[in-house]
Amino acid sequence: MAPKRLGPAAVIPATVDRARRIAPRIEPYAALDLGTNSCRMLIARPDGHQVRIIDSFSKAVQLGAGLESSGNLSRMSIRRTVQALRVCQRKLEQHNVSKMRLVATEACRRARNGNAFISQVLRETGLRLDVITPEEEARLAVVSCGPLVHAEAEQLLVVDIGGGSTELVWIDLSQVAPEHRSAAVLSLHDCSFANAGFGARVVDWISVPLGVATLRDRFSDVQDDAGAFALMSWYFEENLADFIPYAGTHRKAGFQIVGTSGTVTTVAASHLGLRRYDRALVDGLVLTSDEIDAVIRDYLRLGPEGRKSDGRIGRDRHMLIMPGAAILQALLRLWPTDRLSVADRGLREGLLYAQMSRDGVFPTADRPAGMSGGKGA
Numbered sequence: 001m002a003p004k005r006l007g008p009a010a011v012i013p014a015t016v017d018r019a020r021r022i023a024p025r026i027e028p029y030a031a032l033d034l035g036t037n038s039c040r041m042l043i044a045r046p047d048g049h050q051v052r053i054i055d056s057f058s059k060a061v062q063l064g065a066g067l068e069s070s071g072n073l074s075r076m077s078i079r080r081t082v083q084a085l086r087v088c089q090r091k092l093e094q095h096n097v098s099k100m101r102l103v104a105t106e107a108c109r110r111a112r113n114g115n116a117f118i119s120q121v122l123r124e125t126g127l128r129l130d131v132i133t134p135e136e137e138a139r140l141a142v143v144s145c146g147p148l149v150h151a152e153a154e155q156l157l158v159v160d161i162g163g164g165s166t167e168l169v170w171i172d173l174s175q176v177a178p179e180h181r182s183a184a185v186l187s188l189h190d191c192s193f194a195n196a197g198f199g200a201r202v203v204d205w206i207s208v209p210l211g212v213a214t215l216r217d218r219f220s221d222v223q224d225d226a227g228a229f230a231l232m233s234w235y236f237e238e239n240l241a242d243f244i245p246y247a248g249t250h251r252k253a254g255f256q257i258v259g260t261s262g263t264v265t266t267v268a269a270s271h272l273g274l275r276r277y278d279r280a281l282v283d284g285l286v287l288t289s290d291e292i293d294a295v296i297r298d299y300l301r302l303g304p305e306g307r308k309s310d311g312r313i314g315r316d317r318h319m320l321i322m323p324g325a326a327i328l329q330a331l332l333r334l335w336p337t338d339r340l341s342v343a344d345r346g347l348r349e350g351l352l353y354a355q356m357s358r359d360g361v362f363p364t365a366d367r368p369a370g371m372s373g374g375k376g377a
Contacts, residue, residue, distance in 0.1 A: 026045060027045070027098065027099055028043050028044065028045050028054060028095050028096070028097050028099070029043070029044055029045070029046075029097070029099045029100065029352055029355050029356060030042065030043045030044075030092055030095075030097045030099070030100035030101070030102075031044075031100070031101055031102075031347075031348040031349070031350075031351035031352045031355070032088055032100070032101070032102040032103065032127075032129075032348070033103060033105070033346070033347040033348050033351070034061075034063065034081070034085075034102075034103065034104040034105070034107075034108070034129060035063070035104075035105050035106065035107065035162050035163045035164065035347075036063060036064035036067070036105070036106050036107040036162060036163030036164030036165075036211055036213045036214065037060055037061070037062055037063070037064065037162075037163030037164075037211075037212065037213045037320065038058060038059065038060050038061065038163065038262075039057070039058070039059050039061045039063075039081060039084040039085065039088070040056075040057065040058045040059075040348060041056065041057040041058075041088045041091065041348070042055075042056050042348045042349070042352060043055040043056070043091065043092070043095050043097060044352055046356050046361040051349070051352055051353070051356070054095065055091055055094075055095060057084075057087060057088055057091060059084040059087070060316040060317075061077065061080045061081040061084050062077055062080065062213070063077045063078075063080075063081045063107045063108075064077070064106070064107035064110075064111075064163060064164050064213050064214070065077050065213070066217075067107055067110060067111055067164075067214075067217075068214055068217040068218060069217070071110075071111065071112050072111055072112050072113045073107065073108075073111045073113055073114065073117050078117055078120065081117075081121075082120070082121060082124055082125065085121055085125045085127055086124075086125050088125075088127065089125045089126060089127055092127075099355060099359070100355075101130070101351045101354070101355055102127055102128065102129050102130065103129065103130050103131070103132045103137075103347070103351065104118065104129045104130070104131045104132070105131075105132065105137055105162065105164065105165070105347070106134075106162060106163070106164030106165040106209065106211065106214075107163070107164050108129070108131045109131055109133075109134075110164065110209070114131065118131065134165065134167065134207035135205070135207075137160070137162075137165075137167055137207070137347060138158075138160065138167035138168075138169050138205055138207060139169075139188055139350070140347050140350030140351055140354065141158060141160035141167055141169075141260055141346055141347055141350055142158045142169050142171070142185060142188055142350070143185065143186060143188050143349075143350040143353050143354065144260065144343070144345040144346055144347070144348075144349035144350035144353065145158050145185065145258045145260055145343045145345065146182050146183070146185035146186035146188075146353075147182060147186070148182075148258055148283075148284055148341050148343055148345075149173075149181050149182040149185050149256065149258070150181075150256055150341075151178040151179060151181055151182070152178060152254060153173055153181060153254060153255070153256035154172070154173055154174040154254035154255070155170070155171075155172060155173065155174070155254060155255045155256070156170070156171040156173055156185070156256050156257075156258065157169070157170050157171075157255075157256070157257045157258070157335060158171070158257075158258050158260070159257060159258070159259045159260070159261075159331055160260050160261060160346060160347070161211060161212065161259070161260075161261035161262075161263050161264065161324055161327050161328070162211040162212070162261065163211045163212055163213040163214070163320075164209070164211045164213060164214050165207050165208060165209050165210065165211050165214075166207070166208045166210060166211055166236075166327060167205070167206070167207050167208075168205065168206050168208070168240075168243065168331075169202065169205040170202070170203040170204050170205065170243075171185065171200050171201070171202055171203065172200060172201040172202075172203050173185075173200045174254075175199070175200070175201070176199050176200050180199075181200070184199045184200040185200065186353065187199070204243060206240070206243050208236070208239045208240065210235075210236055210239060210327070211323075212261075212262075212263060212320040212321075212323040212324040212327070213320065213323075215232050215235070215236065215323035215326065215327070216319060216320060216322075216323045218232075218235070219231055219232055219235075219323075225300065225303055225304060225322075226300055228322070229300065229322050229325070229326050230326075232322070232323050232326035232327075233326035233327070233329050233330045233333075234330075236326060236327050236330045237330040237333070237334065240330070240334065255335070255337045256337070256339075256341060257331070257332075257335060257337055257339070257340050257341065258340075258341045258343050259328065259331075259340050259341070259342060259343060260343035260344075260345060260346045261324065261346070262317060262320070262324070263320070263321065263324025263325065263327070263328060264324075264328065264340070264342050264343070265277075265282050265283075265342060265344050266312070266313060266314075266317055266321055266324075267287070267292060267295050267296075267321075267324075267325065267328065267342075268282045268285050268287060268342040269282055269312055270295045270298070270299075270310075270312040270313065271287060271291050271292075271294075271295050272285075273312070274312060275311045275312065279344050282342055282344050283342065283343065283344035283345065284341065284342065284343075285341075285342040286339050286340070286341050286342070287339065287340050287342060288338055288339055288340075289332045289337075289338040289339070289340070290338070292328065292329070292332065292340065293329070295325075296325045296328075296329060299313075299321060299322060299325060300322075304318075307321060307322075328340075
Protein backbone atom coordinates (compact mmCIF):
# COMPACT_ATOMS: atom_id res chain seq x y z
CA MET A 1 0.00 0.00 0.00
CA ALA A 2 1.24 3.47 -0.86
CA PRO A 3 1.75 6.03 1.90
CA LYS A 4 -1.18 8.43 2.32
CA ARG A 5 -0.49 12.16 2.19
CA LEU A 6 -1.89 15.61 1.49
CA GLY A 7 -0.75 17.90 -1.29
CA PRO A 8 -0.47 21.65 -0.52
CA ALA A 9 1.21 23.07 2.55
CA ALA A 10 -1.01 24.32 5.35
CA VAL A 11 -0.96 26.75 8.24
CA ILE A 12 -1.73 26.29 11.92
CA PRO A 13 -2.99 29.19 14.05
CA ALA A 14 -0.25 30.43 16.36
CA THR A 15 -2.36 31.47 19.35
CA VAL A 16 -5.30 30.18 21.35
CA ASP A 17 -8.46 32.28 21.30
CA ARG A 18 -8.67 33.57 24.86
CA ALA A 19 -12.38 34.32 24.47
CA ARG A 20 -13.12 30.60 24.23
CA ARG A 21 -11.66 29.81 27.65
CA ILE A 22 -14.23 29.33 30.36
CA ALA A 23 -14.18 27.86 33.85
CA PRO A 24 -13.15 24.20 33.84
CA ARG A 25 -15.92 21.63 33.75
CA ILE A 26 -15.95 18.80 36.24
CA GLU A 27 -17.45 16.11 33.99
CA PRO A 28 -15.07 13.31 33.05
CA TYR A 29 -13.97 12.81 29.45
CA ALA A 30 -12.84 9.57 27.82
CA ALA A 31 -10.63 8.80 24.85
CA LEU A 32 -10.19 5.30 23.43
CA ASP A 33 -7.64 4.31 20.79
CA LEU A 34 -8.13 0.92 19.17
CA GLY A 35 -5.03 0.26 17.11
CA THR A 36 -3.55 -2.67 15.23
CA ASN A 37 -1.91 -4.08 18.34
CA SER A 38 -3.42 -2.39 21.40
CA CYS A 39 -6.67 -1.16 22.89
CA ARG A 40 -6.01 1.82 25.16
CA MET A 41 -8.31 4.20 26.99
CA LEU A 42 -7.95 7.22 29.27
CA ILE A 43 -10.63 8.77 31.46
CA ALA A 44 -9.74 12.27 32.66
CA ARG A 45 -11.04 15.54 34.06
CA PRO A 46 -9.86 19.06 33.31
CA ASP A 47 -8.13 20.53 36.38
CA GLY A 48 -7.07 24.11 35.84
CA HIS A 49 -4.27 23.96 33.28
CA GLN A 50 -3.85 20.21 33.74
CA VAL A 51 -5.62 17.15 32.38
CA ARG A 52 -5.93 14.86 35.38
CA ILE A 53 -6.13 11.13 34.60
CA ILE A 54 -8.62 9.33 36.82
CA ASP A 55 -8.59 5.89 35.16
CA SER A 56 -6.86 4.09 32.32
CA PHE A 57 -6.86 0.81 30.44
CA SER A 58 -4.36 -0.84 28.12
CA LYS A 59 -4.43 -4.30 26.57
CA ALA A 60 -2.42 -5.85 23.74
CA VAL A 61 -5.36 -7.30 21.78
CA GLN A 62 -3.42 -7.88 18.50
CA LEU A 63 -6.45 -6.95 16.42
CA GLY A 64 -4.34 -6.88 13.25
CA ALA A 65 -2.74 -10.32 13.73
CA GLY A 66 -2.69 -12.01 10.33
CA LEU A 67 -4.14 -8.98 8.56
CA GLU A 68 -1.05 -8.53 6.38
CA SER A 69 -1.55 -11.93 4.76
CA SER A 70 -5.33 -12.45 4.88
CA GLY A 71 -6.75 -8.95 4.50
CA ASN A 72 -9.26 -9.68 7.26
CA LEU A 73 -9.50 -9.38 11.03
CA SER A 74 -9.43 -12.92 12.43
CA ARG A 75 -12.11 -14.39 14.68
CA MET A 76 -9.64 -14.81 17.56
CA SER A 77 -8.46 -11.21 17.23
CA ILE A 78 -12.04 -9.95 17.19
CA ARG A 79 -12.91 -12.05 20.25
CA ARG A 80 -9.91 -10.69 22.23
CA THR A 81 -10.74 -7.13 21.22
CA VAL A 82 -14.43 -7.33 22.08
CA GLN A 83 -13.52 -8.70 25.53
CA ALA A 84 -11.19 -5.74 26.09
CA LEU A 85 -13.84 -3.30 24.91
CA ARG A 86 -16.31 -4.75 27.39
CA VAL A 87 -13.87 -3.81 30.16
CA CYS A 88 -13.71 -0.30 28.73
CA GLN A 89 -17.50 -0.11 28.62
CA ARG A 90 -17.70 -1.05 32.31
CA LYS A 91 -15.16 1.64 33.22
CA LEU A 92 -17.11 4.24 31.28
CA GLU A 93 -20.27 3.29 33.17
CA GLN A 94 -18.43 3.24 36.50
CA HIS A 95 -17.24 6.83 36.02
CA ASN A 96 -20.53 7.98 34.47
CA VAL A 97 -18.77 9.25 31.35
CA SER A 98 -20.97 10.93 28.75
CA LYS A 99 -18.26 12.92 26.90
CA MET A 100 -16.15 10.50 24.94
CA ARG A 101 -14.40 9.86 21.63
CA LEU A 102 -13.75 6.23 20.74
CA VAL A 103 -11.66 5.70 17.61
CA ALA A 104 -10.16 2.88 15.56
CA THR A 105 -7.20 3.24 13.22
CA GLU A 106 -5.17 1.36 10.60
CA ALA A 107 -6.35 -2.22 11.16
CA CYS A 108 -10.01 -1.25 10.76
CA ARG A 109 -9.19 1.02 7.82
CA ARG A 110 -7.47 -1.80 5.95
CA ALA A 111 -9.49 -4.89 6.85
CA ARG A 112 -12.15 -6.04 4.40
CA ASN A 113 -14.36 -6.93 7.36
CA GLY A 114 -13.59 -3.72 9.24
CA ASN A 115 -17.12 -2.31 8.94
CA ALA A 116 -18.66 -5.60 10.06
CA PHE A 117 -16.36 -5.58 13.09
CA ILE A 118 -17.41 -2.02 14.01
CA SER A 119 -21.06 -3.11 13.81
CA GLN A 120 -20.35 -6.15 15.99
CA VAL A 121 -18.69 -3.98 18.65
CA LEU A 122 -21.73 -1.69 18.77
CA ARG A 123 -24.08 -4.66 18.99
CA GLU A 124 -22.15 -6.49 21.74
CA THR A 125 -20.79 -3.62 23.85
CA GLY A 126 -22.85 -0.56 22.98
CA LEU A 127 -19.64 1.31 22.09
CA ARG A 128 -19.69 3.29 18.85
CA LEU A 129 -16.20 3.27 17.31
CA ASP A 130 -15.25 5.92 14.78
CA VAL A 131 -12.71 4.79 12.15
CA ILE A 132 -10.63 7.93 11.67
CA THR A 133 -8.60 8.94 8.63
CA PRO A 134 -4.79 8.88 8.56
CA GLU A 135 -4.83 12.70 8.54
CA GLU A 136 -6.87 12.96 11.73
CA GLU A 137 -4.71 10.32 13.39
CA ALA A 138 -1.56 12.29 12.51
CA ARG A 139 -3.13 15.60 13.56
CA LEU A 140 -4.19 14.33 16.99
CA ALA A 141 -0.77 12.79 17.60
CA VAL A 142 0.79 16.19 16.85
CA VAL A 143 -1.63 17.98 19.19
CA SER A 144 -0.77 15.63 22.06
CA CYS A 145 2.92 16.51 21.73
CA GLY A 146 2.36 20.27 21.81
CA PRO A 147 3.44 20.70 25.46
CA LEU A 148 6.84 19.13 24.63
CA VAL A 149 7.73 21.54 21.81
CA HIS A 150 10.83 23.56 22.67
CA ALA A 151 10.71 27.34 22.38
CA GLU A 152 13.86 27.22 20.21
CA ALA A 153 12.36 24.66 17.78
CA GLU A 154 12.11 26.27 14.34
CA GLN A 155 11.54 22.96 12.54
CA LEU A 156 9.51 20.18 14.17
CA LEU A 157 9.05 16.57 13.11
CA VAL A 158 6.42 14.59 15.06
CA VAL A 159 6.59 10.82 14.59
CA ASP A 160 3.86 8.45 15.78
CA ILE A 161 4.91 4.80 15.41
CA GLY A 162 1.78 2.65 15.59
CA GLY A 163 1.03 -1.02 15.17
CA GLY A 164 -0.18 -0.79 11.58
CA SER A 165 1.09 2.58 10.36
CA THR A 166 3.55 5.36 11.12
CA GLU A 167 2.56 9.01 10.84
CA LEU A 168 5.11 11.77 10.27
CA VAL A 169 4.27 15.48 10.29
CA TRP A 170 6.82 18.19 9.46
CA ILE A 171 5.98 21.67 10.83
CA ASP A 172 7.82 24.93 10.14
CA LEU A 173 7.65 27.07 13.30
CA SER A 174 10.22 29.65 12.23
CA GLN A 175 7.61 32.39 11.73
CA VAL A 176 6.01 31.85 15.16
CA ALA A 177 7.30 33.70 18.23
CA PRO A 178 9.29 31.25 20.42
CA GLU A 179 6.92 31.70 23.38
CA HIS A 180 3.92 30.72 21.20
CA ARG A 181 5.37 27.65 19.43
CA SER A 182 3.93 25.10 21.85
CA ALA A 183 0.51 26.78 21.71
CA ALA A 184 0.64 26.87 17.89
CA VAL A 185 0.95 23.09 17.82
CA LEU A 186 -1.77 22.61 20.44
CA SER A 187 -4.07 24.81 18.33
CA LEU A 188 -4.14 22.20 15.57
CA HIS A 189 -7.00 20.46 17.39
CA ASP A 190 -9.62 22.30 15.31
CA CYS A 191 -7.76 22.62 11.99
CA SER A 192 -7.12 20.27 9.13
CA PHE A 193 -3.69 20.21 7.53
CA ALA A 194 -5.24 21.82 4.45
CA ASN A 195 -6.68 24.87 6.23
CA ALA A 196 -4.96 28.24 5.97
CA GLY A 197 -4.54 30.68 8.83
CA PHE A 198 -1.76 32.51 10.61
CA GLY A 199 1.21 30.86 12.29
CA ALA A 200 3.06 27.59 11.80
CA ARG A 201 3.29 25.96 8.38
CA VAL A 202 2.79 22.24 7.78
CA VAL A 203 5.50 21.54 5.22
CA ASP A 204 4.42 17.95 4.56
CA TRP A 205 2.92 14.92 6.24
CA ILE A 206 2.77 11.25 5.42
CA SER A 207 1.12 8.09 6.72
CA VAL A 208 3.27 5.05 5.98
CA PRO A 209 1.27 1.77 6.15
CA LEU A 210 4.06 0.17 8.17
CA GLY A 211 4.01 -0.09 11.95
CA VAL A 212 5.59 -2.43 14.46
CA ALA A 213 3.07 -5.24 13.83
CA THR A 214 2.89 -4.99 10.03
CA LEU A 215 6.68 -4.67 9.71
CA ARG A 216 7.16 -7.71 11.95
CA ASP A 217 4.73 -9.76 9.86
CA ARG A 218 6.35 -8.70 6.59
CA PHE A 219 9.76 -10.04 7.65
CA SER A 220 8.62 -12.93 9.86
CA ASP A 221 10.34 -15.47 7.59
CA VAL A 222 13.83 -13.98 8.16
CA GLN A 223 15.49 -16.12 10.82
CA ASP A 224 18.64 -14.07 11.42
CA ASP A 225 17.86 -11.51 14.12
CA ALA A 226 20.35 -8.82 13.05
CA GLY A 227 19.56 -9.43 9.39
CA ALA A 228 15.82 -9.00 9.95
CA PHE A 229 16.48 -5.76 11.83
CA ALA A 230 18.60 -4.35 9.00
CA LEU A 231 16.02 -5.33 6.38
CA MET A 232 13.17 -3.74 8.33
CA SER A 233 15.08 -0.48 8.75
CA TRP A 234 16.02 -0.35 5.06
CA TYR A 235 12.47 -1.19 3.94
CA PHE A 236 10.95 1.53 6.09
CA GLU A 237 13.45 4.06 4.74
CA GLU A 238 12.46 3.12 1.18
CA ASN A 239 8.86 4.09 1.97
CA LEU A 240 9.96 7.61 2.92
CA ALA A 241 11.77 8.41 -0.33
CA ASP A 242 9.31 11.08 -1.50
CA PHE A 243 8.62 12.73 1.85
CA ILE A 244 9.40 16.39 1.00
CA PRO A 245 11.61 17.35 3.99
CA TYR A 246 13.65 14.18 3.48
CA ALA A 247 15.02 15.64 0.24
CA GLY A 248 15.85 19.04 1.72
CA THR A 249 18.72 20.25 3.85
CA HIS A 250 18.16 21.61 7.35
CA ARG A 251 20.56 22.65 10.08
CA LYS A 252 20.66 20.82 13.40
CA ALA A 253 20.17 23.99 15.43
CA GLY A 254 16.48 24.68 15.82
CA PHE A 255 15.44 21.16 14.74
CA GLN A 256 13.37 18.92 17.03
CA ILE A 257 12.04 15.40 16.58
CA VAL A 258 9.31 14.29 18.99
CA GLY A 259 8.60 10.56 19.02
CA THR A 260 5.40 9.14 20.45
CA SER A 261 4.90 5.38 20.67
CA GLY A 262 5.44 2.37 22.88
CA THR A 263 8.71 1.81 21.02
CA VAL A 264 10.07 5.23 21.95
CA THR A 265 9.04 5.01 25.61
CA THR A 266 10.40 1.46 25.89
CA VAL A 267 13.77 2.52 24.48
CA ALA A 268 13.79 5.43 26.93
CA ALA A 269 12.96 3.15 29.87
CA SER A 270 15.69 0.74 28.77
CA HIS A 271 18.19 3.59 28.60
CA LEU A 272 17.25 4.62 32.14
CA GLY A 273 17.42 1.01 33.33
CA LEU A 274 13.86 1.09 34.67
CA ARG A 275 12.55 -2.26 35.85
CA ARG A 276 9.24 -0.62 36.73
CA TYR A 277 7.97 1.92 34.24
CA ASP A 278 7.74 5.52 35.50
CA ARG A 279 5.99 7.96 33.17
CA ALA A 280 7.31 10.96 35.09
CA LEU A 281 10.88 9.96 34.23
CA VAL A 282 10.19 9.11 30.59
CA ASP A 283 7.79 11.75 29.24
CA GLY A 284 9.83 14.70 27.98
CA LEU A 285 13.19 12.90 28.23
CA VAL A 286 15.67 13.81 25.47
CA LEU A 287 17.79 10.95 24.11
CA THR A 288 20.84 11.30 21.88
CA SER A 289 21.24 9.09 18.82
CA ASP A 290 24.28 7.47 20.50
CA GLU A 291 22.15 6.57 23.53
CA ILE A 292 19.45 5.10 21.29
CA ASP A 293 22.01 3.13 19.28
CA ALA A 294 23.47 1.73 22.53
CA VAL A 295 20.02 0.47 23.59
CA ILE A 296 19.42 -1.11 20.17
CA ARG A 297 22.82 -2.85 20.26
CA ASP A 298 21.88 -4.22 23.67
CA TYR A 299 18.58 -5.53 22.29
CA LEU A 300 20.43 -7.28 19.45
CA ARG A 301 22.95 -8.74 21.90
CA LEU A 302 20.10 -10.15 24.00
CA GLY A 303 18.49 -11.86 21.00
CA PRO A 304 14.82 -12.93 20.83
CA GLU A 305 14.89 -15.06 23.99
CA GLY A 306 16.80 -12.48 26.00
CA ARG A 307 14.40 -9.72 24.98
CA LYS A 308 11.47 -11.93 25.97
CA SER A 309 12.69 -12.15 29.56
CA ASP A 310 13.97 -8.57 29.84
CA GLY A 311 11.81 -6.71 32.35
CA ARG A 312 12.55 -3.36 30.70
CA ILE A 313 10.78 -4.51 27.52
CA GLY A 314 7.91 -6.59 28.85
CA ARG A 315 6.28 -9.70 27.44
CA ASP A 316 3.62 -7.71 25.57
CA ARG A 317 6.26 -5.87 23.53
CA HIS A 318 9.22 -8.21 23.09
CA MET A 319 8.16 -9.27 19.56
CA LEU A 320 7.47 -5.68 18.50
CA ILE A 321 10.44 -3.78 19.90
CA MET A 322 12.87 -4.60 17.05
CA PRO A 323 10.53 -3.48 14.23
CA GLY A 324 9.94 -0.28 16.21
CA ALA A 325 13.67 0.17 16.79
CA ALA A 326 14.27 -0.33 13.05
CA ILE A 327 11.82 2.49 12.27
CA LEU A 328 13.39 4.71 14.91
CA GLN A 329 16.92 4.13 13.67
CA ALA A 330 15.90 4.87 10.07
CA LEU A 331 14.36 8.18 11.12
CA LEU A 332 17.44 9.32 13.02
CA ARG A 333 19.62 8.29 10.10
CA LEU A 334 17.65 10.45 7.67
CA TRP A 335 17.09 13.76 9.47
CA PRO A 336 19.52 16.42 10.67
CA THR A 337 19.44 15.83 14.40
CA ASP A 338 21.13 13.65 16.96
CA ARG A 339 18.43 14.08 19.61
CA LEU A 340 14.92 12.73 20.12
CA SER A 341 12.31 14.08 22.54
CA VAL A 342 10.36 11.21 24.10
CA ALA A 343 6.58 11.60 24.41
CA ASP A 344 4.55 9.27 26.60
CA ARG A 345 1.41 10.62 25.00
CA GLY A 346 -0.35 10.15 21.71
CA LEU A 347 -3.74 9.74 20.10
CA ARG A 348 -5.68 9.42 23.38
CA GLU A 349 -4.22 12.64 24.78
CA GLY A 350 -4.91 14.41 21.50
CA LEU A 351 -8.52 13.25 21.65
CA LEU A 352 -8.85 14.57 25.20
CA TYR A 353 -7.34 17.95 24.31
CA ALA A 354 -9.66 18.26 21.30
CA GLN A 355 -12.82 17.44 23.27
CA MET A 356 -11.99 19.74 26.16
CA SER A 357 -11.04 22.55 23.79
CA ARG A 358 -14.35 22.34 21.97
CA ASP A 359 -16.08 22.69 25.35
CA GLY A 360 -13.96 25.74 26.16
CA VAL A 361 -11.49 24.03 28.50
CA PHE A 362 -8.06 24.67 27.06
CA PRO A 363 -4.69 25.99 28.30
CA THR A 364 -3.58 29.58 27.80
CA ALA A 365 -0.99 30.37 25.16
CA ASP A 366 1.72 30.81 27.80
CA ARG A 367 0.82 27.76 29.92
CA PRO A 368 0.35 24.67 27.78
CA ALA A 369 -1.65 21.75 29.06
CA GLY A 370 -0.11 18.90 30.95
CA MET A 371 -1.12 15.43 32.05
CA SER A 372 -1.15 14.42 35.68
CA GLY A 373 -2.35 11.64 37.93
CA GLY A 374 -3.31 8.08 37.11
CA LYS A 375 -1.14 5.23 35.94
CA GLY A 376 0.61 5.24 32.61
CA ALA A 377 -1.07 2.84 30.23
